[in-house]
Amino acid sequence: MLWYKLKTWYGGEEALVKEIRRTVPPYLYKDVFVIYNERNLRRQQRSVIELEPLFNGCVFLTCEDTEPLFRRLEQIPATSRLIATGYLSMFPLMEQDARFLEAISGEDHVVHLSYILREAAGSAYCRVYGPLEYLLDDIEKIRFSSRFAKTHKKLWGEDTVIPLGLLLDVDVGGKALYQGVEAVAEPPGADHYTVLEVGKDKNGKNTYRVCETVTMLLRGEEAGKLEQPKEPEKIHLAV
Numbered sequence: 001m002l003w004y005k006l007k008t009w010y011g012g013e014e015a016l017v018k019e020i021r022r023t024v025p026p027y028l029y030k031d032v033f034v035i036y037n038e039r040n041l042r043r044q045q046r047s048v049i050e051l052e053p054l055f056n057g058c059v060f061l062t063c064e065d066t067e068p069l070f071r072r073l074e075q076i077p078a079t080s081r082l083i084a085t086g087y088l089s090m091f092p093l094m095e096q097d098a099r100f101l102e103a104i105s106g107e108d109h110v111v112h113l114s115y116i117l118r119e120a121a122g123s124a125y126c127r128v129y130g131p132l133e134y135l136l137d138d139i140e141k142i143r144f145s146s147r148f149a150k151t152h153k154k155l156w157g158e159d160t161v162i163p164l165g166l167l168l169d170v171d172v173g174g175k176a177l178y179q180g181v182e183a184v185a186e187p188p189g190a191d192h193y194t195v196l197e198v199g200k201d202k203n204g205k206n207t208y209r210v211c212e213t214v215t216m217l218l219r220g221e222e223a224g225k226l227e228q229p230k231e232p233e234k235i236h237l238a239v
Contacts, residue, residue, distance in 0.1 A: 001030065001062050001063075001064065001098075002062065002063055002064065002065075002066060002092065003060060003061070003062055003092070003093040003097070003098035003101070004060065004061045004062075004063070004066070004090050004091065004092055004093065005058055005059075005060055005090070005091045005093055005156060006032075006058070006059040006060070006061055006088060006089070006090050007057055007058060007088070007089045007090075007091065008057050008058075008059060008082065008088050009057055010056045010057045011057075012057070013034045013053055013056075013057065013058065013059050014034060016059050016079075016082075016088070017032050017033060017034060017059055019076070019078050019079065020032045020059075020061070020073075020079070023072075023076045023078070023079075024069070024072050024073070024076070025072070028063065028065075028068050028069045028072055029061055029062065029063040029069055030062040030063055030064070031061070031062050032059060032060070032061045032062075033059070033060055033061075033109045034053055034058070034059055034060070034109065035053070035054045035055065035058070035060060035101060035105045035109050035110075035111065036051040036052065036053060036054060036105075036109065036110045036111070037051065037052055037053070037054040037110070037111045037163065037164070037165065038050075038051060038110060038111060038112050038113045038165045039051075039052060039147075039148070039163075039165040040113055040147035040148075040165045040166060040167055040171070041147075042145075042146070042147060045174075046174055046175040046176060046177065047147075047167070047171050047174065047175070047176040047177070047185050048176070048177045049113065049165070049176060049177065049178045049179070050179065051110065051179065054105075054111055054162070055160075060101070060109075061090075066092075070090075073090075091156060093156060094156075097155050097156060100134065100153070100155070101155075103134060104131040104134055105131075111131050111164065111165075112130060112131065112188065113130065113147075113164075113165045113166060113167040113188075114128060114129065114130035114131050114132035114133070114149070114164055114165070114166055114167070115128070115129040115130055115166075115167045115168075115169075115187045115188055115190075116128055116129075116132075116144075116166055116167070116168055116169070116196075117129075117168075117169040117187075117193075118168075118169060119195075124197050124198055124199050125195055125196070125197055125198075125211070126195070126196045126197075126198060127193040127194070127195060127196075128193060128194045128195075128196050129187065129188055129190045129193050129194075130188055130190075131164055132149055132151070132164050132166070133194045133213075135149075135151040135153060135162060135164070136194060136196060136208065136210045137210065138151045138152045138153055138162075139151050139208045140152060141206060142166070142198065142206070142208070144166070144168060147165060147166040147167070147168065147171075148163060148164070148165065148166060149163070149164045149166055150163055151163075151164060167185060167187065169187075171185045172185055172186065172187055173185065173186075190216070191215060191216055192213055192214060192215045192216060193213070193214055193216070194210060194211075194212070194213045194214075195210075195211040195212050195213075195214065196208060196209070196210060196211065197209040197210075197211055
Protein backbone atom coordinates (compact mmCIF):
# COMPACT_ATOMS: atom_id res chain seq x y z
CA MET A 1 0.00 0.00 0.00
CA LEU A 2 1.36 3.41 -0.99
CA TRP A 3 1.06 6.40 1.33
CA TYR A 4 1.00 10.03 0.19
CA LYS A 5 1.05 13.27 2.15
CA LEU A 6 -1.13 15.97 0.64
CA LYS A 7 -0.01 19.38 1.84
CA THR A 8 -2.65 22.11 1.84
CA TRP A 9 -3.37 25.25 3.86
CA TYR A 10 -3.86 25.17 7.63
CA GLY A 11 -7.54 24.72 8.39
CA GLY A 12 -8.33 23.27 4.97
CA GLU A 13 -7.63 19.64 5.83
CA GLU A 14 -11.19 18.35 6.23
CA ALA A 15 -12.43 20.35 3.23
CA LEU A 16 -9.83 18.60 1.06
CA VAL A 17 -10.81 15.18 2.44
CA LYS A 18 -14.48 15.84 1.65
CA GLU A 19 -13.68 17.09 -1.87
CA ILE A 20 -11.64 13.98 -2.69
CA ARG A 21 -14.31 11.66 -1.30
CA ARG A 22 -16.98 13.50 -3.25
CA THR A 23 -15.23 13.65 -6.62
CA VAL A 24 -12.72 10.80 -6.86
CA PRO A 25 -14.07 7.30 -7.56
CA PRO A 26 -13.43 5.07 -4.52
CA TYR A 27 -11.71 2.39 -6.60
CA LEU A 28 -8.81 4.79 -7.23
CA TYR A 29 -7.74 4.96 -3.59
CA LYS A 30 -8.16 3.07 -0.33
CA ASP A 31 -8.52 5.89 2.17
CA VAL A 32 -8.04 9.64 2.60
CA PHE A 33 -7.89 11.11 6.09
CA VAL A 34 -6.48 13.57 8.58
CA ILE A 35 -4.45 12.17 11.48
CA TYR A 36 -5.79 13.61 14.70
CA ASN A 37 -4.11 13.91 18.07
CA GLU A 38 -5.78 13.66 21.49
CA ARG A 39 -4.78 16.36 23.98
CA ASN A 40 -5.63 16.28 27.67
CA LEU A 41 -6.40 19.87 28.64
CA ARG A 42 -6.87 19.95 32.41
CA ARG A 43 -9.64 22.32 33.49
CA GLN A 44 -11.21 22.58 36.93
CA GLN A 45 -9.59 19.34 38.12
CA ARG A 46 -10.87 17.21 35.26
CA SER A 47 -9.61 15.97 31.92
CA VAL A 48 -10.93 17.80 28.88
CA ILE A 49 -9.89 15.68 25.89
CA GLU A 50 -9.92 17.42 22.53
CA LEU A 51 -8.85 16.43 19.03
CA GLU A 52 -6.58 18.50 16.81
CA PRO A 53 -4.69 17.70 13.60
CA LEU A 54 -1.34 16.12 14.40
CA PHE A 55 0.24 17.80 11.37
CA ASN A 56 -1.23 21.14 10.39
CA GLY A 57 -2.27 21.36 6.73
CA CYS A 58 -1.60 17.66 6.08
CA VAL A 59 -3.96 15.08 4.59
CA PHE A 60 -2.91 11.48 4.02
CA LEU A 61 -4.01 9.23 1.20
CA THR A 62 -3.40 5.52 0.63
CA CYS A 63 -3.72 3.77 -2.71
CA GLU A 64 -2.41 0.89 -4.80
CA ASP A 65 -1.64 2.82 -8.00
CA THR A 66 -0.93 6.54 -8.16
CA GLU A 67 -1.05 7.39 -11.87
CA PRO A 68 -4.85 7.06 -12.37
CA LEU A 69 -5.42 8.93 -9.13
CA PHE A 70 -3.14 11.83 -10.12
CA ARG A 71 -4.84 12.12 -13.49
CA ARG A 72 -8.22 12.29 -11.78
CA LEU A 73 -7.08 14.96 -9.29
CA GLU A 74 -5.78 17.09 -12.16
CA GLN A 75 -9.19 16.87 -13.86
CA ILE A 76 -11.17 18.05 -10.82
CA PRO A 77 -11.57 21.85 -10.94
CA ALA A 78 -11.27 22.37 -7.17
CA THR A 79 -8.09 20.32 -6.75
CA SER A 80 -6.52 21.35 -10.07
CA ARG A 81 -6.81 25.02 -9.04
CA LEU A 82 -5.14 24.24 -5.72
CA ILE A 83 -2.31 22.41 -7.51
CA ALA A 84 -1.85 25.24 -10.03
CA THR A 85 -1.72 27.92 -7.33
CA GLY A 86 0.59 25.93 -5.06
CA TYR A 87 -1.99 25.31 -2.32
CA LEU A 88 -1.90 21.56 -2.87
CA SER A 89 1.15 19.36 -3.30
CA MET A 90 1.61 15.61 -2.98
CA PHE A 91 4.60 13.76 -1.59
CA PRO A 92 5.17 9.99 -1.39
CA LEU A 93 6.04 8.66 2.04
CA MET A 94 8.85 6.24 2.68
CA GLU A 95 7.74 2.86 3.97
CA GLN A 96 9.20 3.42 7.45
CA ASP A 97 7.33 6.72 7.78
CA ALA A 98 4.05 5.09 6.74
CA ARG A 99 4.57 2.21 9.19
CA PHE A 100 5.26 4.63 12.03
CA LEU A 101 2.16 6.74 11.35
CA GLU A 102 0.01 3.65 11.00
CA ALA A 103 1.31 2.29 14.30
CA ILE A 104 0.74 5.40 16.41
CA SER A 105 -2.64 6.34 14.89
CA GLY A 106 -4.26 2.97 14.25
CA GLU A 107 -7.27 2.26 12.08
CA ASP A 108 -9.22 5.27 13.37
CA HIS A 109 -6.34 7.66 12.47
CA VAL A 110 -6.21 9.10 15.99
CA VAL A 111 -3.11 9.28 18.19
CA HIS A 112 -4.71 8.50 21.53
CA LEU A 113 -3.46 9.60 24.93
CA SER A 114 -0.45 7.80 26.33
CA TYR A 115 -0.89 6.52 29.88
CA ILE A 116 1.84 7.07 32.48
CA LEU A 117 1.78 5.27 35.81
CA ARG A 118 4.34 6.25 38.43
CA GLU A 119 5.91 3.22 40.12
CA ALA A 120 5.61 4.87 43.56
CA ALA A 121 5.36 8.31 45.11
CA GLY A 122 8.63 10.13 44.52
CA SER A 123 9.97 7.36 42.28
CA ALA A 124 11.96 8.24 39.17
CA TYR A 125 10.45 5.26 37.34
CA CYS A 126 7.23 5.35 35.31
CA ARG A 127 5.31 2.74 33.38
CA VAL A 128 4.37 4.00 29.93
CA TYR A 129 1.60 2.63 27.70
CA GLY A 130 0.53 3.88 24.27
CA PRO A 131 1.96 5.94 21.39
CA LEU A 132 4.70 7.52 23.51
CA GLU A 133 6.37 4.09 23.63
CA TYR A 134 7.37 4.56 19.98
CA LEU A 135 9.08 7.86 20.76
CA LEU A 136 10.80 7.28 24.08
CA ASP A 137 14.25 7.78 22.55
CA ASP A 138 13.10 11.08 21.00
CA ILE A 139 11.62 12.89 24.02
CA GLU A 140 12.59 16.54 24.39
CA LYS A 141 10.51 17.15 27.50
CA ILE A 142 7.55 15.86 29.47
CA ARG A 143 5.31 18.27 31.34
CA PHE A 144 3.31 16.16 33.75
CA SER A 145 1.27 19.11 35.06
CA SER A 146 0.21 19.99 31.49
CA ARG A 147 -0.29 16.32 30.47
CA PHE A 148 2.02 16.87 27.51
CA ALA A 149 5.12 15.29 25.96
CA LYS A 150 7.15 17.00 23.26
CA THR A 151 8.97 14.56 21.00
CA HIS A 152 10.85 14.72 17.71
CA LYS A 153 10.84 12.31 14.80
CA LYS A 154 12.47 12.47 11.39
CA LEU A 155 9.58 12.22 8.94
CA TRP A 156 9.60 12.91 5.19
CA GLY A 157 13.27 13.90 5.58
CA GLU A 158 12.60 16.62 8.17
CA ASP A 159 12.94 16.85 11.93
CA THR A 160 9.26 16.95 12.92
CA VAL A 161 7.84 17.87 16.31
CA ILE A 162 5.22 15.38 17.52
CA PRO A 163 3.28 16.55 20.58
CA LEU A 164 1.58 13.79 22.54
CA GLY A 165 -1.19 14.04 25.12
CA LEU A 166 -0.86 12.17 28.41
CA LEU A 167 -3.18 10.55 30.91
CA LEU A 168 -1.65 10.13 34.37
CA ASP A 169 -2.52 7.57 37.01
CA VAL A 170 -4.01 10.36 39.15
CA ASP A 171 -6.49 11.14 36.34
CA VAL A 172 -7.93 7.62 36.21
CA GLY A 173 -11.44 7.33 37.62
CA GLY A 174 -11.96 11.08 37.53
CA LYS A 175 -14.39 13.06 35.42
CA ALA A 176 -13.48 13.60 31.79
CA LEU A 177 -15.07 15.54 28.97
CA TYR A 178 -14.38 13.88 25.62
CA GLN A 179 -15.41 16.22 22.78
CA GLY A 180 -18.28 17.55 24.84
CA VAL A 181 -19.44 14.19 26.21
CA GLU A 182 -19.16 13.42 29.93
CA ALA A 183 -17.10 10.31 30.67
CA VAL A 184 -14.78 8.70 33.20
CA ALA A 185 -11.06 8.70 32.45
CA GLU A 186 -9.88 5.12 31.98
CA PRO A 187 -6.42 3.73 31.12
CA PRO A 188 -5.93 1.80 27.88
CA GLY A 189 -5.90 -1.95 27.72
CA ALA A 190 -2.40 -3.22 27.03
CA ASP A 191 -0.41 -6.45 26.96
CA HIS A 192 2.86 -4.74 27.90
CA TYR A 193 4.37 -1.53 29.25
CA THR A 194 7.74 0.21 29.03
CA VAL A 195 9.63 1.43 32.08
CA LEU A 196 11.00 4.97 31.74
CA GLU A 197 13.41 6.58 34.19
CA VAL A 198 12.94 10.34 34.56
CA GLY A 199 15.90 12.19 36.09
CA LYS A 200 18.14 15.22 35.78
CA ASP A 201 21.69 15.69 34.55
CA LYS A 202 24.39 17.69 36.35
CA ASN A 203 23.06 20.88 34.76
CA GLY A 204 19.54 20.29 36.03
CA LYS A 205 18.14 19.34 32.64
CA ASN A 206 15.54 16.58 32.58
CA THR A 207 16.69 13.23 31.20
CA TYR A 208 14.63 10.27 30.02
CA ARG A 209 16.09 6.77 29.93
CA VAL A 210 14.34 3.68 28.61
CA CYS A 211 14.88 0.78 31.00
CA GLU A 212 12.89 -2.18 29.72
CA THR A 213 9.67 -3.36 28.13
CA VAL A 214 7.64 -5.85 30.17
CA THR A 215 4.90 -8.13 28.87
CA MET A 216 1.93 -9.02 31.05
CA LEU A 217 -0.36 -12.01 31.39
CA LEU A 218 -4.12 -11.56 31.29
CA ARG A 219 -4.24 -11.08 35.05
CA GLY A 220 -1.64 -8.34 34.92
CA GLU A 221 1.27 -10.54 36.02
CA GLU A 222 4.64 -9.93 34.45
CA ALA A 223 5.43 -12.60 31.90
CA GLY A 224 8.97 -11.62 31.09
CA LYS A 225 11.08 -8.84 29.67
CA LEU A 226 11.61 -7.87 26.09
CA GLU A 227 14.04 -5.51 24.43
CA GLN A 228 12.63 -2.09 23.60
CA PRO A 229 11.38 -2.31 19.97
CA LYS A 230 13.23 -0.04 17.59
CA GLU A 231 10.47 -0.03 14.97
CA PRO A 232 6.71 0.08 15.59
CA GLU A 233 5.14 -3.33 15.40
CA LYS A 234 1.97 -2.97 17.46
CA ILE A 235 -1.08 -0.74 17.33
CA HIS A 236 -2.01 0.24 20.88
CA LEU A 237 -5.53 0.32 22.16
CA ALA A 238 -7.27 3.65 22.65
CA VAL A 239 -7.86 5.31 25.97
